[in-house]
Structure formats: C-alpha cells, structure tokens
Amino acid sequence: MAGNSYAIARGIDEIDREIPHILQQEGWISCTGLGERVALSTTPCTECVRRLEREGVIAGYCARRTPHCLKASPLVFVEISLAYGSDDIFEEFRRAALKLPNVRECHRVSGSFDYLIKARISAMAPDRKLLGSSLPTLPHCTNRAAKS
Numbered sequence: 220m221a222g223n224s225y226a227i228a229r230g231i232d233e234i235d236r237e238i239p240h241i242l243q244q245e246g247w248i249s250c251t252g253l254g255e256r257v258a259l260s261t262t263p264c265t266e267c268v269r270r271l272e273r274e275g276v277i278a279g280y281c282a283r284r285t286p287h288c289l290k291a292s293p294l295v296f297v298e299i300s301l302a303y304g305s306d307d308i309f310e311e312f313r314r315a316a317l318k319l320p321n322v323r324e325c326h327r328v329s330g331s332f333d334y335l336i337k338a339r340i341s342a343m344a345p346d347r348k349l350l351g352s353s354l355p356t357l358p359h360c361t362n363r364a365a366k367s
Contacts, residue, residue, distance in 0.1 A: 231276070234259065238268060239277050246280060292339045297347040299357075308358070309333070315357045 229321050234274070241248060241256055248256075254264030271277045301312055309327055316325040316336055324337040 228323060235266065235271060235276065238264075238271060240281075242268075242277065247281075295338050295340055297336040297338060298332040300331075301333045304333070311358045319357075 237257050238253065241253055250268065251261045252264045253268070254261050254291065257264065259267065284291075299312075299316075301308060311327050312334065313327070316322050316334070319338075321338040321340055322336055323339060326335045327333065327339075328335050
C-alpha cells in the first residue's frame, strides 16, 4: 500500500502505536475515551485515528464472535508437510487448502512442518473426512497431524 510506505517514511510515534493497540482491545471505545488514554483531546485523537486509517496502519474494524454462543463446530489445527518447498508450490497448496469448506485459515510456518491449517468441523466424521480424504488430495501434501 502506498499509505504504508508514507507512514513508515514519516515515522510512527508512541501514540501511533498505542491507539491501534487500544482499539484492538476495546473496539467500541469512544474517541474521547481513547484520547484520555493517550493524552490527546477528542479532536486531535479523532484526526490521528483517521490518519492511521488513511495510511493503512489501521486496516479496518471487525467483530469477534463467541463460537459456543453461535453453536460453532469444534476447532482443529492440522500440521501439514509438503513434498517440495518452492514458493510456487507453497502458494499452490495455500490456494487449494483455502478452497476447502471447513478450512478457515492456512499459515506457512517454519519448523518440522510447512503449514498450519485452522479448520472447523461439525463432528468426528467430517474431521476424518477432512484428514482422510480432503487434505491428502491437496497439491504436494505428504504428511499431516491434527491437534484439537
């Protein structure tokens, strides 16, 4: 983003770091309350938040859901090892994994495996299907281990 390069070139001060941190913890805080926390009056605080949004430091806002209140299915993490390790293969695998309906996130990691997949399953049978038939068919997948 062009805004990010401007923000980096301009420099990020302590208030610029603290505002997103507070908003991440307390998304509904008012600009007056936020300003009090960072020692700014309401108008300069609002201007600072808007500037951080324009520069891409604050990328957006979201609501966190409580899975059990929504009757969400259990969460599993699956460690995946790939047969080969080039950027093209990693990207091909990631795109294919994110197309699976149960997969929520797919992260490339370092260590004894290549990817960590976060998935929601409705019961043990879909879990076995995800682990037994869906994931092994993904490009270059050689090994997997589930953690719940």
